Amino acid sequence: MNDVLSVIETCPLLEGLPGPAKLTLAEQARNRAYGAGEIIYPPGALQSSLCIIAHGRVRICASNIAGREAILAILDVGAWFGDTVFSPGMPRVFGATAHEDCQVFEIQGEVLRATLRDNPEAYPVALDQVSRRLWSAMSVIQDDVLRGTEARIGRRLLFLAQMHNHSGQDGNVAVSFALTRELLANMMGMTRQGVHRVLKNIEAQGLIEFAYGRVTISDPERLSQYVDRLD
Amino acid sequence: MNDVLSVIETCPLLEGLPGPAKLTLAEQARNRAYGAGEIIYPPGALQSSLCIIAHGRVRICASNIAGREAILAILDVGAWFGDTVFSPGMPRVFGATAHEDCQVFEIQGEVLRATLRDNPEAYPVALDQVSRRLWSAMSVIQDDVLRGTEARIGRRLLFLAQMHNHSGQDGNVAVSFALTRELLANMMGMTRQGVHRVLKNIEAQGLIEFAYGRVTISDPERLSQYVDRLD
């Protein structure tokens, strides 16, 4: 998963492109490396380019005047970010920061858009993928506005578990993954202490366990049911 | 703005389609009328179709077990909803309800997708529009997670003012529009009383005035500056 072509080849967003077009994109992509914590672009940036992660993880985040950070997502190898490419002129809403040392391929907006124009059969997939991101965003909004902290955290945990569970197995198999309370707090727009209290409450129901930097969902199916009963 | 063709012709999402394709779509569109409060589709619905408003206004909303309603947006004539058409199989996140008596043209997902495939020059515009919706959704998320109620409400008021201000004039001209506190509360995921307190506070700064079912932004430019200084 490290050279340009294989990364571009497996990126879901570009799945619809024919081989030769992917090759051309690969040739025009810019290879960039970032150290942990380095800013790839800040919120509000006006550039129009698509980034695909070749190595490491990237944090999509923003912060307010008071210095509080909000993390929208932490993306892994193979994921893309910078969907504003499709609306040139719009500033980026969230910024992107290297969550750890990482390597990113950057495709200029004009290059990408031209490639798609020349290979229109790739549009349906791209449209589908962007539309799915919109779907996810709407789910987040719904959760934020409609649900209490416990339901929100529960749902987020289930979502993260799903992300980590590429293996496809689902249901009542325990899922364990690395996640600090601090990170989760930033994802939820809460404080570390607030998250802690909620987490302890969910643990008391026997639905999760948590250790240093790690959360384990004992029975995802049951957690899901529990969460659905909350408002 | 009432017959099928003119509605489809002016819908931003379909702007890229050539005339004849629009005509074909118009012929295949289903004309539906809804009484105020009637459900067009509920949250979670699995159907895949695109709706364009020909008359009246539509509320995009969801509600939790406790009965609280969250309003994502209230769309006006000419607007479209149901972006999940581009990701068939995904359930709708929010539902759609007739906010007042209204008339809606519904285009089946398969029809729309086939039309786009046959007229690929329309894709860039569609992709741009969906991407803009994603942009808006991300802005909402950022506001929800990062900002306090006062900043959130201020920003939302400015956004609503912009919606109502097709005239293009901007800056320090007062903008007035119909909006009940109750509606605003549902939009913000707050209570009527909570909104009231915040609104009174903003009013105390001389930035807005409000009357029965109506809000007036005295000086949008100044409100914008005020809001930006808050976290």
Next chain:
DNA sequence: TACTGACTGTCAATTTGTTTACACTTGGCC
């Protein structure tokens, strides 16, 4: 003009989450 339903203002009690402060683990590294 009186009636009515939707909308509104206000306030105390209560819930909920943040702030502040401090002591304690954990795991990697020299």
Next chain:
DNA sequence: GGCCAAGTGTAAACAAATTGACAGTCAGTA
């Protein structure tokens, strides 16, 4: 093995928003 930074648990004081309760206002209609 000991050091240290990052992560964690806990709790009281505090801030902010919801709840619940009630009286008042507005605009349209009979």
